[in-house]
Amino acid sequence: MNEKLSSIKQEILDGIEAKATSRATAFELRKQFLDSKTGTIGQLMKEMKNIAPEERANYGKEVNELKAWATDVFAKLDEEMKAKELKAKYEAEKIDVTMPAKEYQTGNLHPITQMRNQLIDVFAGMGFEIFEGTEIENDYYNFTALNTPQDHPARDMQDTFYLSPEFLLRTQTSAGQIHVMENKKPPIKILSPGKVFRSDDDATHSPMFTQMEGLVVDEKITLCDLKGMLDVFVQKIYGEGATTRLRPSYFPFTEPSVEVDVSCFECGGKGCKLCKGTGWIEILGAGIVNKKVLENCGIDSEKYSGLAFGIGIERTAMLKYGINNIKLLFESDIKVLKQIDDN
Numbered sequence: 001m002n003e004k005l006s007s008i009k010q011e012i013l014d015g016i017e018a019k020a021t022s023r024a025t026a027f028e029l030r031k032q033f034l035d036s037k038t039g040t041i042g043q044l045m046k047e048m049k050n051i052a053p054e055e056r057a058n059y060g061k062e063v064n065e066l067k068a069w070a071t072d073v074f075a076k077l078d079e080e081m082k083a084k085e086l087k088a089k090y091e092a093e094k095i096d097v098t099m100p101a102k103e104y105q106t107g108n109l110h111p112i113t114q115m116r117n118q119l120i121d122v123f124a125g126m127g128f129e130i131f132e133g134t135e136i137e138n139d140y141y142n143f144t145a146l147n148t149p150q151d152h153p154a155r156d157m158q159d160t161f162y163l164s165p166e167f168l169l170r171t172q173t174s175a176g177q178i179h180v181m182e183n184k185k186p187p188i189k190i191l192s193p194g195k196v197f198r199s200d201d202d203a204t205h206s207p208m209f210t211q212m213e214g215l216v217v218d219e220k221i222t223l224c225d226l227k228g229m230l231d232v233f234v235q236k237i238y239g240e241g242a243t244t245r246l247r248p249s250y251f252p253f254t255e256p257s258v259e260v261d262v263s264c265f266e267c268g269g270k271g272c273k274l275c276k277g278t279g280w281i282e283i284l285g286a287g288i289v290n291k292k293v294l295e296n297c298g299i300d301s302e303k304y305s306g307l308a309f310g311i312g313i314e315r316t317a318m319l320k321y322g323i324n325n326i327k328l329l330f331e332s333d334i335k336v337l338k339q340i341d342d343n
């Protein structure tokens with residue numbers, strides 16, 4: 001009997017040695033010996049009835065001891081396997097905190113959008129509302145109502161993309177002035193950003209570019225109001241020290257018309273490469289709304305006057321960020337666009 005029990009013990013130890021590689025295999029092995037119906041030790045218990053009565057007590061005691069021993073061995077084995085598996089799991093999930101972090105690419109707004117937003121901020125602060133016109137206009141809104149009839153020489157100032165004899169891609173956001181004045185009575189204070197199109201293409205001109213039109217119509221609007229607003233604009237965009245200078249110019253829809261220069265923010269007015277030694281940089285066209293334009297829109301030009309300006313957004317951005325070719329703004333080269341994050 002003793003021999004049989006010790007050989008079972010050995011079988012258990014050998015089995016563990018050979019097969020118990022995981023909690024699952026250890027559990028299978030346990031079943032093989034300890035399952036009350038099918039297990040080797042379970043079978044020994046069942047044989048009790050075949051044992052001579054005088055040996056029964058001893059047999060039972062020995063089998064029970066073996067059972068207790070095996071139960072203990074398998075419990076310890078299970079603990080061991082559990083610890084081993086947990087360790088392996090932790091090992092697999094280990095994070096190397098010294099590894100360089102994954103780089104997440106964050107986008108930024110396109111420089112034109114940034115510039116547009118900055119301009120809107122500046123003028124919204126002065127009480128301007130936004131009006132977005134349409135990119136397709138008819139001849140009347142883009143030219144005729146802006147005091148530029150069919151045979152007017154000023155039409156040559158802007159090479160137009162015609163879609164049909166009547167419709168065209170707007171050459172200027174000034175077209176929006178007419179829509180606004182037709183639909184709203186003074187006081188008017190609007191800002192109209194948007195794409196415009198001209199058959200023009202070189203380092204500083206693109207066939208499609210963006211303008212920001214400003215229009216103010218009220219009683220007693222003068223060039224002083226215009227200069228005051230534009231001074232605020234250049235100070236906010238180009239720095240506190242910036243100021244403007246107005247030079248006489250010509251646009252059919254403003255009278256008088258001015259070309260506006262900003263004092264060179266690169267050299268402070270001393271003269272440098274950027275301002276070509278003059279201390280001033282031309283930035284936009286503006287003027288007092290021509291009485292004829294007010295009248296075309298049914299606004300009493302004796303009672304009201306207006307000011308208008310048209311800012312080129314690309315030009316403003318190119319000056320501010322030192323971009324020397326307008327194409328860089330349209331080529332979508334991430335390396336270029338990433339460098340301009342000003343919001």
Ligand code: PHE
Binds near residue numbers: 171251286287309
């Ligand atoms: N529309 C003019 C242009 O595109 C700019 C401008 C706007 C001038 C408003 C005067 C007043 O050149």
